Amino acid sequence: MKKLFLILSVALFSLGTVNAFAQEEEAAVPQEATTEVVAEEAAETPATTQEPAEMEGQTMHRVLMQKFLEGGWAWMLPVLLCLVIGLSVAIERILYLSLSTINTKKFMESVENELKSNGVAAAKELCRTTRGPIASIYFQALLRYEQGKDLDVIEKSVVSYGSVQTGQMESGLSWIGLFIALSPMLGFMGTVVGMIGAFDAIQAAGDISPTLVAGGIKVALLTTLMGLIAAVILQLFYNYIVSKIDSLVNDMEDASIVLMDTLTDQKK
Numbered sequence: 001m002k003k004l005f006l007i008l009s010v011a012l013f014s015l016g017t018v019n020a021f022a023q024e025e026e027a028a029v030p031q032e033a034t035t036e037v038v039a040e041e042a043a044e045t046p047a048t049t050q051e052p053a054e055m056e057g058q059t060m061h062r063v064l065m066q067k068f069l070e071g072g073w074a075w076m077l078p079v080l081l082c083l084v085i086g087l088s089v090a091i092e093r094i095l096y097l098s099l100s101t102i103n104t105k106k107f108m109e110s111v112e113n114e115l116k117s118n119g120v121a122a123a124k125e126l127c128r129t130t131r132g133p134i135a136s137i138y139f140q141a142l143l144r145y146e147q148g149k150d151l152d153v154i155e156k157s158v159v160s161y162g163s164v165q166t167g168q169m170e171s172g173l174s175w176i177g178l179f180i181a182l183s184p185m186l187g188f189m190g191t192v193v194g195m196i197g198a199f200d201a202i203q204a205a206g207d208i209s210p211t212l213v214a215g216g217i218k219v220a221l222l223t224t225l226m227g228l229i230a231a232v233i234l235q236l237f238y239n240y241i242v243s244k245i246d247s248l249v250n251d252m253e254d255a256s257i258v259l260m261d262t263l264t265d266q267k268k
Contacts, residue, residue, distance in 0.1 A: 075190030075223045079183055083230035086179035089172045090237035097169060097244045100132040104251045108258050111138060115266060120146045133165035133248065134255045141256075145263055154263065158256050165252065169245045173238070180234045187227020194220025 107130060114123040120142055127139035140161045144154050198217050202208055 075186065075193065075219070076226060078186045079190075079223065079226050079230050082179040082183045082186065083233065086176050086183075086230070086234040087237065089175050090234065090241060093172050093176075093241050094237070094244070097241065097248065100169070100248060101244075102130065102132045102134065104134060104255055107134065108255055111259075112262050115262065133162075133169065134252055136165060137161050137252060137256060138259055141259055141263070145266075151260070151264060151267065155260055158259065162252055162256060166245075166249055169248060173241065176234055176238050176241070180231050180238060183230035183234070184224075184227040187224040187230075190223025190227070191220040194218075194223065 110126060111123050114126050124139060124142045124146065127135045127142060137158055141154050141158050144157055149157075194217065198220070
């Protein structure tokens with residue numbers, strides 16, 4: 001439930017930002033139109049020189065949002081949804097993995113000291129109050145050790161529960177991969193539709209004029225651009241999450257080996 005709430009919160013915040021920017025742009029349109037009517041003839045030449053300067057003065061975030069609105073909601077909205085939902089899942093995974101990371105070496109030393117000093121019950125309590133997959137694996141192993149299970153049975157339970165913890169850490173990665181593949185596909189689809197519209201305009205007018213096809217080609221290129229940007233951003237998050245999971249899995253394997261050695265010494 002917490003995972004779903006976090007994903008929805010990030011998604012709603014991102015969509016709200018886009019909506020607020022769109023409202024600002026719509027509010028600015030009447031003012032710009034009034035100014036152009038008053039000084040249309042006098043400011044025709046300066047407007048062409050000021051437009052690049054205004055574009056340079058804007059932040060990258062604002063330029064991207066403006067280009068997003070120029071591309072139209074029909075094809076930009078699906079790309080935006082892929083980006084927002086993918087980022088929501090990625091942020092949730094990063095928070096989960098960050099909370100699962102502990103000082104493994106210090107934890108293993110604490111468990112070993114508790115086993116030698118206070119027994120299995122104290123070591124179990126330490127594992128129960130510690131977050132992360134390593135502590136969960138230790139707890140399951142110590143629980144079976146306390147029940148008098150053989151070391152072979154304990155080792156199999158450690159391997160099985162390690163696979164369960166790995167699956168929990170990898171939860172949601174398939175969705176991020178889906179959005180990475182889907183974003184550029186939607187962008188390319190918008191490109192094809194925009195080019196078809198441009199050629200339809202040429203066919204209807206019976207004349208090849210740049211003004212007829214400029215709008216359709218612009219929309220086509222913008223949808224491709226936004227799709228690629230969304231895929232690149234999600235790919236960066238995906239690779240970071242995978243590297244984080246690999247690091248935790250390595251720590252789990254090392255900790256499991258140390259745990260089995262410790263329990264073997266306790267049996268002697």
